Amino acid sequence: MTLYTDDGLRLWASASGRGAPLVLCHGGPGLWDMFGDVAALLEDTATVIRWDQRGCGRSERCDGPWTTERFVADLDAVRRHFGLDRIAVLGHSWGAQLALAYTLAHPERVSTLVYAAGTGIGPDADWHPAYRENLLARLGETPRGLARWRELADRTALTPAEAREYAVLQWSVEFEDRERAPDLAERMADPWFGVNGDCNKALGEERRRTWGTPALRAACADLDVPVLIVDGAGDIRPRSAVDSLERALPDVRRVVLPRAGHHPWEEDPEGFRTAVTSALAHATT
Structure with a gap:
């Protein structure tokens, strides 16, 4: 499905399931929607809306702008395209930051926020x-893997095949189940659309400039929207970083799944489904 932003850019989107609307925000920045398994888990209880962010995946390639404000506007274009007054929003990793930014900008349009595997509202040093x-350390579990990752990381340019190889190596560390990790990382790269490096770099730099401020903490403290924080205990990003967000929010519940890493729905699908469906039910009661 195709939709257009207010500045005329074409975005890819998809809707499936039945029930109250739930819009998913994928990670990155610069990646694409990999939420097929999440949609399958939730589409019996929600209308699950997926989309590829600006310049990424199946959406139209462009030169930006690469700002959170612009991506918040794009997410609102998704909401408008489907004719929705209020939505639940689920964001993963960078997408959790985007979903939080959208909720802070438009709290009246959000019924609940599911903040999955994010890194909190403190500075990157956290x-x-x-x-x-x-x-x-995880790459070093297989010395050849670490050596190859470093070899690819040091190159000034990669072929598409090398870029995919590099991504799969890096994504393979994200799973707590080390036996399944290589296969799960390969699944993430199929299909392969290529990482938008300009998008990733610009939004990373913006985060380092603007995150971790007293103003952001104050905005979170004033947020009148229920929030579920859901983490995998085995995430290689320390979960203590998310404490900053949990402490700031007035209406928050947190679920930590002990046998999961950065993609908790892959390693504990039932635990992830239970946590999210509970949050969605709470939002509609």
């Missing part, structure tokens, strides 16, 4: 050094 250390 989590990124430990993430990097854990990333290298």
Whole structure:
């Protein structure tokens, strides 16, 4: 399905299921929707709306702009396209940051926010050094994997096949189940649309400039929307970083799934489904 933003850019979107609307925001930045399994888990209780963010995946390639404000406007274009007054929003990783930013900008349009595997509202120093250390340790479980990852990381340009290989190596560390991790990472890269590096770099730089401020904490403290934080205990991004968001929010519930990593629906689908459906039911009562 095709929809258009207010500045005329074409976005890919898809809707399935029945029930109250739930819009999913994928991770990245610069990736694409990989929520097929999430939709399958939830579409018996919600109308699940998926979309590829600006310049990414199946959406129209462009030169930006790469700002959270612009992506918030694009998410609102998705809401309008489907004729919805209020939506539940589920964001994963970078998408959790986007979903939170949208909810802060338009609280009257959000029935509930599901914040999955995000990194909180503090500065990157709260989590990124430990993430990097854990990333290298996991890659080092297979010395050839770490060597190849470093080889690819040091190159100034990668072929599409090399870019896919690099992504799969890095994504393979994201799962707590180390035996299944390579296969799960391969599934994430099928189909392969290519990472939008410009988008990733610009939004990463914006985050480092603007996140972790007293103003952001104050906005979260004033948010009158129920929020579910759902984490995998095995996420290599330290879950303590999310404490900053949990402490700030007035209406928040947190679920930590002990046998899951950064993609909790893949390793504990029933636990993830139970947490999210409970949050959606709470929002409609």
